[in-house]
Amino acid sequence: MDFFQRHQSILDNAIQAVHQRTFFAQYPEHPSPKIYGETADQEGREKFQQGLDKKFKELNQGDPVDWKGDEESPYLQKPLGIQYPIYNVNDLIEKGSKAFHSWRKVSPEDRAGILIESLERVKERFFEIAYATMHTTGQGFMMAFQASGPHASDRALEAIASGYEELKRFPQNALWDKPMGKYNIQIQKEWRAVPKGLSLVIGCSTFPTWNSVPGIYASLITGNPVIMKPHPGAVLPIALVVSEIQKVLQETGNDPNICQLAVDTFDQMITKDLAEHEQVKLIDYTGNSDFGNYLEALSGKTVFTEKTGVNSVILDSTDDLDKVLGNLAFSVSLYSGQMCTAPQNFFIPQDGIKTSDGQVGFDELAQKFVDSINGLVDNPKAGPFVLGAIQNKKTCDRIAQASQLKGKVWLESRTIENPMFKGARTATPVVVEVDASQKDLFSSELFGPIALLIKTENTNQSIQLAKEMAIKHGAISCGAYTTDGKLKEKIVDEMSLAATPVSFNLVGNIYLNQNAGFSDFHVTGGNPAGNASFTNPEYVIKRFTWVGFREPVPA
């Protein structure tokens, strides 16, 4: 089967989309029966349930030394009981290194065909992956479906398209024909895009496919074999993706070890052993800054990180305060603030903000924000599904600490009941007012549904603090609300220097937490929140080296 030929139009469209940066989606985000089939949802749920308390046997990477698994459902607060094959680090490295020498010789066309085919197979399992994501990350169903399914696959396709384009950017061969007066020097030249080698992708617990597939596919399209090391708490979603990649590799006569899954457990983590191994040349990572900084400092590796940051919202003026607060209430509540893009620091002038109904004071604004959050989380048709569940118990501790901060607690966090999962670990947002002078309180990421209302002298101070936080501590997103065109340009300019994207005046069904494949670069790479970006050219270019060869043309 010539998968390149079959999928060439997908690839062409994706490459075009990378450059147009308008709306493009290869994989429909709505879990509609009309698109995915009337029985897809039920079948996916059943498949997920059938896999519980069993060995995961879909991988094709040789005999394991053990079977283990640590996953627990945040909705059930009990283990999933799935056991994954366990491999020794040296075994993984050896198989990956062997696979390197076959995969690097596969043409970019064939690699692209194989990888897109794997995405087409993954599409058939979006519902199963969605349930796997819900019960490992705590995401609500809709987010689990979209983020781990179509949005992740679109990001993967974006990486394939970007990588393919870079690989084809320069001619494979050229005749260098230099006039020397009475004769010409003619040199035949050839260039090869040489992959750097074994690639390690380190997954996170909250977005097990969305944050990992860009690195996996970027490394694979550029000829590097991948070892996918998932977070021990969120294995199944990416295990399903890796198994589909392996199946297509095998069907096409390639070594399935070109993409291996390296599961470990909380009591025996293998991440450092893999990362420090001299054969590992590329590392992709999503997670906390401490470990990310350790990885970035490893010598002899090309490292792509998405770490932590403190995201700001600058509130200055608006024509429709209710819509603004509704939008922001959703942003802090969505997946209980467990998104790297969730806003945390809300900078509000002490005199309040300008609205079409006149000035709204700080306290009034705070109370309206709290009301808006309560309206959302207490709505039984919305709250439980928007909030989802809390992935990690430690997040609950952090929420408890937040209401002990030296500031006025405008809203305490509560648990709410999920009508489908009585045992779900839930937490609604906590809202605390602090002063701009209490910088230590808002200078680090408080992961979870924690919102700080920071009272500033004025909007200029808000901007300066948002910029300073981003430069010193990193930021992945920023929201700003202003009706003043000059101020908007000032925010753009100042936040651009902090390499932080800004969403202005978002209301309605679009949130600053959301970054769209093929259009929004996710993480800029320019501040401490990460050194890489989905998917700018650097993200794929750094995975291979251009090497030239030349020889005179015989006279």
Added chain:
Amino acid sequence: MDFFQRHQSILDNAIQAVHQRTFFAQYPEHPSPKIYGETADQEGREKFQQGLDKKFKELNQGDPVDWKGDEESPYLQKPLGIQYPIYNVNDLIEKGSKAFHSWRKVSPEDRAGILIESLERVKERFFEIAYATMHTTGQGFMMAFQASGPHASDRALEAIASGYEELKRFPQNALWDKPMGKYNIQIQKEWRAVPKGLSLVIGCSTFPTWNSVPGIYASLITGNPVIMKPHPGAVLPIALVVSEIQKVLQETGNDPNICQLAVDTFDQMITKDLAEHEQVKLIDYTGNSDFGNYLEALSGKTVFTEKTGVNSVILDSTDDLDKVLGNLAFSVSLYSGQMCTAPQNFFIPQDGIKTSDGQVGFDELAQKFVDSINGLVDNPKAGPFVLGAIQNKKTCDRIAQASQLKGKVWLESRTIENPMFKGARTATPVVVEVDASQKDLFSSELFGPIALLIKTENTNQSIQLAKEMAIKHGAISCGAYTTDGKLKEKIVDEMSLAATPVSFNLVGNIYLNQNAGFSDFHVTGGNPAGNASFTNPEYVIKRFTWVGFREPVPA
């Protein structure tokens, strides 16, 4: 004056050349009176001579705290007596940081126009720059003219073209129009290519313009102000370039401090103070590996290095041994081996090599190589001009040490007389035979005219050693001579894994030391000889960050 409009066709041609990678040169490499004018040579020499023992007053970057200069001519072995303005580090940083905020707001078009105009002005001074280069580096006139003049300017233009293309690669604005069923979400998006900040370019003593202008122009086109810190021994060539950039900046109403010259002296080097300053975000460096590794390890900087390596020649078989050895004799003699691309390790099978006249034994080959070198260096019409002079006295010490190596000395280094400069510091190549087992002898760069003939078991061992040296110690070039197609592919494959370009079967007037702008990527960035490449896309992309801004379209 709209320099963009004036120079747009130069830019367009350069961008096209970057992608075609065939022969392209904007600036003619031959110092012909027909091209550069009948009086250009004489005028350039006179201007150079008039500047000796004087203050260099062409810069336009404010009042200095002192005037100093350490340059000595390797041809005269006496000081040039030129004094350059000296500035405090903090002053340089402050002026550069201020200049950042104006330069970053200049459009890519205007930046390109200004920078190309500066190259057009530099062209008018190629001869003066050539003499300045001769009398700081020791290069022969022809190399000094070509390398510091047209070849450097072509590399600079290549960096401008690559940077400009990347800056224009994505749309500045796009409407993201997402169908939601009954309505569309419309978001207006904007992207800015945000320059990283102050850029430090650290020059070397042997190629003061060629190795520095790519970094200077790559940083400038992408909006970053530059502080050029030349080697104290080779200031004048790049001082002339910087002064021309400053003049065009000033004429166009820009701050001349967008490109500053930061001269220091051997007894008070300021490189580390500049490099470690928190305002410095980008560093370009050419020089020894120790300092390069120190720079690469600085946190919070984007660093581009060209360091040292051990370049190999693999000798297996040839149809024309005399031409091969003539070519290689030239390669080791050219500028007395003081090129980063000069070959050092010649791997020769113990049984010799296959030729059209039958097998030629190791000893016979060695003797023929020696004869070929002697033929060149003893030719008074060629030798002195090919060899040039030795830039640094320490290189002479290294040559002396080489003949003390535990191996058979096939050729001792000698001095030769330069007919134009009686006091020139010269050294002809030393050739020493060592065994493949004496790895410690050939595992580091022996900078200068030092050739090691390494006796291997066979060509396979030659390839393995060349690859190992490149992977462990870096390599910028590799030569290979073989008439065997399968072996050639093996060499390509093995050396590609060491990220080392290979020149096959070079004879005639083309040498493995030479890398052509717009065609050969210089240094791959994939082995310890350097982490960057002139000029691959990474070289410019890493100098700025894509930052996005978005806002819903009002309903």
